[in-house]
Amino acid sequence: MLLxxxxxxxxxxxxxxxxxxxxxxxxxxxxxxxxxxxxxVRILFFILILFLPLFSIFNDDQNSQL
Incomplete structure (x- = not known):
């Protein structure tokens, strides 16, 4: 009942x-x-969002090569 x-x-x-x-x-x-x-400004913002995953900052492979 309680369940x-x-x-x-x-x-x-x-x-x-x-x-x-x-x-x-x-x-x-x-x-x-x-x-x-x-x-x-709107166009630049959406371009930034679209290409954000391509930046090397967010790539884990770069950290593993150290």
Whole structure:
């Protein structure tokens, strides 16, 4: 009986977390705030995000060669 109640409480909390994540994603405040920047800044920002994984700073192989 207690185990079933605990499982129900866990499910309720997971649903609450899911609804909170949906609310945060649907808010779009970041996109609205970001649209105030000039187009060149927006383009540079997205280029930075796209190529960020390619930078050697984040490559673990470089550290293993030491």
């Amino acid at each position: 079933e109640e605990a499982e129900e409480e866990e499910e309720k909390e997971e649903v609450k977390k899911f609804h909170r994540a949906l609310y945060i994603c649907s808010n779009n405040s970041f996109v609205e705030n970001f649209s105030h920047y000039p187009p060149t």
